[in-house]
Each structure stands twice: as C-alpha cells, then as structure tokens.
Amino acid sequence: MTSPLPVVELRRIRKRFDQNEVLRGASLSLFPGEIHALIGENGAGKSTLMNILFGMPVIHRTGGYEGEIRIDGQPAEPRTPEQARALGLGMVHQEFQLIEGFTAAENIKLNREPLRGGLMGRLSSLCGGRLSRLETLDRRRLRGEARAALTRLGVEVPENRVIGELPVGHRQFVEIAREIDRRQVRALILDEPTAVLTESAAELLLRTLRALARSGAAVLLITHRLEEVKAVADRFTVLRDGEVVLSGSVAATSLETMAEAMCGRSLRADPRSGSAAAEDGAAIQGGSNPSAQTGRPLLLKLENLQVDMPGEAVRGADLEVRAGEILGIGGLAGQGKAGIAGGLFGLYPARGRAWLEGAPLPLGRPREALRRGLAFLPEDRRGTGLWLEETLALNMASSAMLVQGRFLRWPLLGPLSGLDRKALSRHARRWIEELDIRCEGPQDRPIRLSGGNQQKVALARVLALDPKLLFIAEPTRGIDIGAKERILRLLRDRNREKGTTVVMVSSELEELRQLCHRIAIISAGQVAGILPAGASPKEFGLLLGGKRRKEPDR
Amino acid sequence: MRMPLQVPQIILAALIAAFWGLAAASPNLDFRQLAGDGLLRIGMNGIFVLALVPPLRAGLGINFGLPLGFIAGLAGVVTAMELRQRGWSAGGWPEFTLAAALAVTAGAALGYGYARLLERVQGQELMVGFYVGLAAVAAMSIVWLIAPYRSPELIYPIGGQGLKQTIPLEGHFEKILDHWGWTGWPEGEPLAPGAARAPAEARPLVPAGLLGCWLAAGLALAGFLRTRAGIALSMAGGNPRFAHIAGAGVPPMRRLAVVLSTALAAFGMVVFVQSLGLVQLYKAPLGNTLPAVAAILIGGATLKRATVLQALVGAIFFQLLLVVSPPVINDLVQRYSAGRESLRALENLPDILRVLILNGFILYALTRGGPEEER
The missing domain is CATH 3.40.50.300 (P-loop containing nucleotide triphosphate hydrolases)
Structure with a gap:
C-alpha cells in the first residue's frame, strides 16, 4: 500500500490564531489508493489543517501557517481554493455548497460547462475568448458528463432534478461528483460526510469511497465516528490539541485505543480525586x-x-x-x-x-x-x-x-x-x-x-x-x-x-x-x-x- | 437611548429657531398667528406621534397601520354624533367623552385583529402595515356609504344614505379642548386669513386644553412603560430572545403594543377632529400617518428604539418647522425676487420643501435604523 510517493504530504504544520496555537507541528501523508481517516475531538485542529491544505482564505487572512505542504513530492502553497483544485485536490465541505435552484447536473458542471460553439462561440473566439461567458451551453453534453461522474460513484441520482428537491443523501453525492468530475482530481477530502446522512445513505457513501480509492484516488475522511473508521479506512491519524498523537494502520489498532487517544489527555484517570x-x-x-x-x-x-x-x-x-x-x-x-x-x-x-x-x-x-x-x-x-x-x-x-x-x-x-x-x-x-x-x-x-x-x-x-x-x-x-x-x-x-x-x-x-x-x-x-x-x-x-x-x- | 437630544436634533433646533427668528423679524408675517398655528398643530397631531411609540419599543417598527386607529376614531365621533341626534347623549363634554370612549374601544378591537395579522407576517410588519392602512381606508369607504346613520347632519341630503365627505362639528364638541386656553395679547392685529371668524370665536394663542391633553397622554404612556407590563414590552423589542427565556412573553407583548398604538391613534383622531372642527371621512385619514412618522423620527427615534420624550420633542420640532418654513421662504422669495422673473418659479418652493422634509426624514431613518444594524 505504501507506494513510495505520497500524493499529499503535510510536514510539521503550525498555525496560530492570535494567542491560540491550534496546530503544533502536525504531519500527515496521504497515498494514492488509500482511505485515510483523520480523527479528533472538536477543536483538535482537523478543520484548520484541511483549510490550510485547501487554501481557504481565512488562513491567509489570519497570518498564514508554518510548515510545508508537498503534492506529488513538489512543494506547494495553495493560497486559494482554485489553486488547490488546480493541484488536484477536491474537497467536500460539511455544509453543502450547492445552488438549490439548479439541477444536479448543472451543479456538478458549474463553471466548467461544456459550450456549444455556434454563433456566440465564434464571436467569442474572435474576441480572444473574452465573450465566453455569453456562449450557449451544450446541455446534452452537460447532462452526459454529469451522469458519467455519478455513475463512477456507483449511485443512482436523477441528474435532471433540481437540488432543492433531492434528499440530503443525494446532495452529498452531487457534491462528491462535482469534485471528482475534474479529471485531475487525485485526492479527495471529505469533512464529516456522514454526519447528515441516514444510516443506509451513509453506508452507500462509504462503499462509494472504497470504490473511489480502488480506482486510484486518495481519500481523506474527517470523522469522529470510530466505527466508520473501522469499516472503511486503511490508515488513520488522531489529532489532539493540534498534535498527532497516534497514527497507523486501522486493522492493527483497536477501537478502544483510538477512543482513548482521541480524548485521552483531556481526561485524567479520576478528576475528582483530591477535589472538593x-x-x-x-x-x-x-x-x-x-x-x-x-x-x-x-x-x-x-x-x-x-x-x-x-x-x-x-x-x-x-x-x-x-x-x-x-x-x-x-x-x-x-x-x-x-x-x-x-x-x-x-x-x-x-x-x-x-x-x-x-x-x-x-x-x-x-x-x-x-x-x-x-x-x-x-x-x-x-x-x-x-x-x-x-x-x-x-x-x-x-x-x-x-x-x-x-x-x-x-x-x-x-x-x-x-x-x-x-x-x-x-x-x-x-x-x-x-x-x-x-x-x-x-x-x-x-x-x-x-x-x-x-x-x-x-x-x-x-x-x-x-x-x-x-x-x-x-x-x-x-x-x-x-x-x-x-x-x-x-x-x-x-x-x-x-x-x-x-x-x-x-x-x-x-x-x-x-x-x-x-x-x-x-x-x-x-x-x-x-x-x-x-x-x-x-x-x-x-x-x-x-x-x-x-x-x-x- | 439616554440622550434624547443628539446632534441632528440640535442642528434642527437651531434651524427652527432661525426660521422663527426670521418670521419674527419679517414685517409681512403675523408672528402671533404663526405661533398659535404651531401650538395648535402640535396639540392636534401630537397624540398620533405618541401612538407610534409602543410598536417601536416592542420591536415591530413603525406602525404604518395607524389609519386603522384613525378609522376607529372617526367611527367613534360620527357614532357619538348620531347618538346625540337620537337623544341618547347630551352635547359638549358628554358627547366628546362618549366619542372618545367609543373610539378607544373600537381602536383596541381593530388593533387586536391587526396584531394577530402581524403575528403571521413577522419581519415584514412595516410593509404589511402600510398596505393594511391603505386597504382598511378603502374598505371603510364602503362602510361609510352603507352604514345605517340617520342623522341629517351626517348623511348626504340626496339619497338618504351614506355619510358625507365632510361633516362640520359645529354645535357638537367643536374646539371643546382648544377653547380652554390662554388667549394672550388680546389687542394683537386682526387675524388676517382667519378673520372670517367672529371675534368671540377667535382661538386662544395657547390652546392649553389641547396641549394638556397631549401631554397627559404622553405622561400616561411614559408611566405605563415603567410598569411591569411596560418593561416586558420594551424587553420584547430590545432583545426578543432574552425576553422569551426571561419570561416576558413576547407575542402577548407585541399584541399589546399594537392594541395600545391603535387605541391611542383612535383617541388622537377624536382630539384632532374637535380641533379641526370637521369630520373628514373616506380618504382623509391616510394623510395623517406620514407626518406622525416623520415627527417621531425627527425627534430622534430609530426603528429600534423610541422614547416618549422623543415623540414629544419630535411633534414639536416637526410642526414648528412645517408651520414656519413655508411663509418664511415665501416671504424671502417675494422680497428678493422682485423684478426677477426667473425666481417666480420658486413660488412652489414651500410645498416642495414640506414634502422633502417629511419624506426625507422617513427615508433617512429607514435606511439607518434597519435590521442589518443589529449587532
């Protein structure tokens, strides 16, 4: 499994918000074809770590970070989500980022719609592409490509339905389909994707992630559901107070060990001993x-x-x-x-x-x-x-x-x-x-x-x-x-x-x-x-x- | 909230003082009459301004539904006149009291219905209220036409049904509050435009009864706001979530605010009518809302907070400005435009200014006290 070159490598990342140090040298590497679970309590630094990797503006507004990000072995420093996407990263946020009034297909291909050429296309190319926003969409191809992305996930989502009418589970798949539709996506980050799903939808999602990993993509799953980790992940990393306290192979680690690592520090053996x-x-x-x-x-x-x-x-x-x-x-x-x-x-x-x-x-x-x-x-x-x-x-x-x-x-x-x-x-x-x-x-x-x-x-x-x-x-x-x-x-x-x-x-x-x-x-x-x-x-x-x-x- | 007079109010006060100074200095203007007009109008419109305080404090914003209260007030007046005609009430004070009682009762009832409606449109009270006012006036126009009033004073002489557009209050309770006042400077110049009235009917310089009624209403409202219910009402507006968990009961307090406002507007209409000497029905009540709104905003109230003091001060400022600025500007224009044709167009300036002041203040307050300023 450990192929020599990780897709994503985070090295000794540090980040502070004002006086508050939220990441103290966290490292993590993600290999192609694996599902890696990132576990931690609220405030452990999971989201901040992912925001750094994904170039969210909030990081740079608050003074940037220390440490190194390598993608395919090359140092990288994504400063905007667009740059992160160009580097081959995809992210599914906890809150859906979909347009309710658009269909699933339109959401999947948003801003990457296939165009039809035609009159406006020719006019646009005459002007050096400056009119591309006015070109007509090729709706048939748009649907076809969206369909293909959904099929790759192995799910049945009616791509012509408006998002607002779809159940929550389906929306989640639309989000994922949008991320993997970009051809160069090699690492997909999901922030607590099952939190809003019913049990059966969650199961389907996990199966999808496994299929995705088999096809060669790297999947980083942020979660606190330990049973989920046990069920799908290959390796895991436990983050606590901005530090990696435990990482390793899921198969070789018991649920109890992970649980203890997740909230160990914060709990002394018996907090009451000696107290009033x-x-x-x-x-x-x-x-x-x-x-x-x-x-x-x-x-x-x-x-x-x-x-x-x-x-x-x-x-x-x-x-x-x-x-x-x-x-x-x-x-x-x-x-x-x-x-x-x-x-x-x-x-x-x-x-x-x-x-x-x-x-x-x-x-x-x-x-x-x-x-x-x-x-x-x-x-x-x-x-x-x-x-x-x-x-x-x-x-x-x-x-x-x-x-x-x-x-x-x-x-x-x-x-x-x-x-x-x-x-x-x-x-x-x-x-x-x-x-x-x-x-x-x-x-x-x-x-x-x-x-x-x-x-x-x-x-x-x-x-x-x-x-x-x-x-x-x-x-x-x-x-x-x-x-x-x-x-x-x-x-x-x-x-x-x-x-x-x-x-x-x-x-x-x-x-x-x-x-x-x-x-x-x-x-x-x-x-x-x-x-x-x-x-x-x-x-x-x-x-x-x-x-x-x-x-x-x- | 603690400082009733802020910078805009101080500037306004200076402006008003300057206008009045010009009026006093001008040889063409009758200062005594202008002053009397100003005081009269303050008393006539003051209660309408007070009526806006409870909804503002309860967080409902400006009550554009005031016409509901005006309608109730008018209904109270015409009903009292009809009852007098049928011999169920004596004229003068008993009739006035009866009119006020009927008006307040009808206002409270209408206000309660209106409050229930507002509960369903939370967040859009301003707009809905505005259209409720318009719709109610239109609906009431039909009621005035078909209501079973018999008194020949009230109804159209031809056809025998339908209340008249304008009903004089002569012989009922015309100016019953106004007359109770200080006449002052009796040997003043003859009241130029109002000279048609007999000297005995000449109105007092200070309509003490009218102003006293206005101030009493203000004091009563201020007193109410300091009671347990009044504090709960202000709490519901100041921080509804806090009010909710602290046990103030937000919906009942909002309802109470609307009922109070509508009832006050109804009472205000009875006072207004006695001073005007006329009952104006049909579309007339629409004209009284915006001046009241402009007045309380001029007084320094915002969509989030309003005090009785601001309502009192606002009524004074607004009426003093409105009464004095047209004649003063007219006078200036006349004096300095002599021989210059190009300035003749300025004749309309006073009216334009009136509209500008009124709507400008409403616009100003609506844009700055808006919900986006919350925290």
Missing part, C-alpha cells in the same frame, strides 16, 4: 455507580424530545434528571447536546413529552417553566442570556420580576405595578458583591463588561429565581480562568447548600467530570449513554465516537 467534589460526589453517587441515582426522586423526565435547532438537532432524546444531582450533558458539536434545553424553553421548535415532578410540562412555554421552578441560562450569552443595553440591575431582576412578581412597588396592580428601583439596586449590589462582578455598579450595562463578568450577571438572573432545576449551557465558554473557577464553585455550592438540581451542558468533558455526578453523552441527537463522572476516558471516547452502550443504564 470527591466526597460529596461519592455520597450522592454511591461510589461510581450511576444507577444509585435512581434512589433519589425523579425531578424532570424527557421522553422522545425532538428539537429543530439548526446544526444541533435533537432526534428523540430520553432523559431523566433526579432531584439534587448535577447532571452533565456532553457530546461533540453538532450532535444535539445544545438543542435539549433550547427546545424545552422554546427557543427552537420542539416535540416530545416532558414531566416536571410528575406533572406534564408543556414544551416551549418558558413562563410556565419558570413559574414551576425551572430556569435556563443559554449558551448564547450576549444574544439570549442578557439584555446588553439595559442596566445590570434590571437584567438580574428581570425574571424574578416578570414571573414571581418581586421587586414591584404596588404588586396588587398586577402588570401595571411599578418597579421598586431601590429594591432592584439593593438586589444588584448584593449579587455584584457575591459574584465579584467588576463593574461600575447596578446602573452599569452588560455591554461594557468582559465575558466573564457578563456571564456572572446572566447567572445572577437565574439564581435570583431560586430555581429547583437550573439548566445551564456552556457557562465557562470564552471566559477567563478565575471567573470560570468561581462560576463552577458557585454551582457546586448552590447544589450542596440549597439542593438546587443542575443540568449543565458543556463541550468540555473535563469540566463536566469535575462538577457533575453523572454525565449523559449525546450522539446523533440521542442520549448515547450516561456515565458516572469517574468513568474511564475510553468509555467516554466510545460514546462520543457514536458507539451506543450495550446495556441501557436506565
């Missing part, structure tokens, strides 16, 4: 056995929750939250972990059933949810979590004022009662002190504060409600380490002292393991499994990689 959460965690958990949670009363139950959140669709999630626990919700980006709370609170259309303390809870009715003791701090802090232009005092008191009728001067007037501005200020001052919010006082506005301080203001709003169950999404994203510690400690204290149940959504597994008693991993829009915080990195890796747990723990 340890004893408390053990007490609640009864060791590391999550089923011990069943001893506590059921607080919230979700059944077959489906949420139409763009990019984070939830497809039938079942979840039980027990009173007094801290439940983590983790998973890779795009798998649906962000959609659950958003659907419950009506930020996105949702279906399914929910019960709070045994009584049905209608979805998408935040006022009722708030009244019954639920509170939600969304991940989109600036857009949804705060009213940036209003005062801190009003931000902090808003929910308590609107839903619980607090901070009002004449509460008997109902909606026409005025605000008690003094009480509002007092309340704000208390929280500013308690959370150490750096600001100029209650009349300051969140828009002027740093991310960490903004998050504390947003947190004060939900804590002011004194909720039974607090949903909190990505509470530490984009904030400094001091604020992060403080927020996590605050959540833990609330849980311990007031018995507030917390459901925390986070893309940082390490953070979840520090704080939570149990962690639910969401994959493909469903709960793939629930693990105790002390579970091994391997177990988490397997769930993240889309492998369902054999024994359901409910």
